Amino acid sequence: MRRLVLVVCLAALLTGCSALPFDSPPPSDDRAVAAVEEVNSTVSSVETYRFDTDIRVSASDGGRSRTVTADGSGAVDLTAKRMRATSEVADETLDSYVTEYKSYQECPEPWEGYAVENVSQSEPWATATPLHRQIELFEHSNVYWRGNRTVDGERTVLVVAHPSDDTVQSLADRRRTGSAELDGGSFDNATARLWIDPETNRPVEFALHLELSRRGATATADLTTRYTEYGESVDVSVPSAVYETQYQLGCPGS
Template identity: 35%
Template sequence: MRRLALHAALALALVLAGCSVLGSDPVREQRAVDRLNATEERAETVESYRYRLSFTATTGDGDTRLSGSGQGAANVTSRRLVTNMTVDGRETATYVVGDTAYTECATPGAFWGKENLTTEGDWTRVSPLGRQLALLSTGDLYFNGTETVDGRETVHISGEPSKDALQEYREGASSGSLFGGPSVDRTRLHLWVDAETNRPVRSRFVVTVSGNDETATVRLTTRFGEYGAPVRVTVPEDARDSAFRGGCPG
């Protein structure tokens, strides 16, 4: 069951990797589309921001099998970002410089993987904010009214790609071994946007997978803030000099 929870966490990471998941005849409520458009326009002016992450992977019986938290920062102008995560007590880091990612691999000792990213001409797609907005631009999109989040009035919108769209993504994904196991049953992305500035405040992304008569659900919460704050990202020397090309093994 822990392996299924891990599959759910990896599925979440792949769906957030900026790939499109297009459905047929999606339901897109106009008020949600208008707010998303305004948010995307504001995001184009963002030079930098910081974010905090937390996630849990739970099984069908409600037991938590995997959890983690972290923080990161993105400098959109210089096309650099860093994310530091702690998962089950293990700390890892990921750096992105332009179209190259350096990832601290989940193996004993200091070990780094290096790989090229596909940005399709839009670097923001490799950052959490850009990835999530890109996902909301496809599939169903709903307007859920206004809510107070962290003391601010926000507009709540949410999106849900169809199962057919997820199946198309699974069949077209390069990581076929992952999606060849458990089935991705449902994804749902919630976004709370500052009602005045149209800057994202918080998101919650939920992925449910199933396999061998078992289910697991990952819930990832991201809090965005400190827009325009100075962000400097420097890749560690050992990552630049000795990273394994092609990313982390396995």
């Protein structure tokens, strides 16, 4: 079951997307396609933003079950090609950074230091950040218009996507120079949603629900990302501790 939870977390955290192994979905709605195109055009000029994320993963295998929750926040400076994020899981807070084409992930206790990985240089740097990666998911999937919705008292429009397994693997492979294999599996069910500010064409919120089953074990994951403070000043400094103790092959025990 631990393996199953890790696979689901990998899909949610690294690719920001999910997959459906079903037959081909119906064609996209023209209105939804136009909305995604407008969002993509708008965010191409975004220089800074902040985000908050909540994750819930539940898995069961026979009589055993486990639920893991996490929340985090971060800031992105696309001009400087820097991103920082903080996540809290099981009362442990961990930091991560991306600067240029290197990513640094703080290792959990009892280890000290950071796991270091390369970020792919074959794609625009922005695709290493949550906002642009999630929008790319909608660009490569069939999308559907769901009309007006209210989020935190503000009017938005909702677009829904059902990406394929191939789309997930492609985005995972391009997330880093190394391959981010999803253990050869596919998802049983998944839905990605994007709430858009109709006045600015900027994303307000992204949500993902996915389900996975394998050899009698099942897991579900829900991820929500909220975007704020577009264009405002952000401080994305990288502390010196990042460079003191580094692991090139991932955190010990991972």
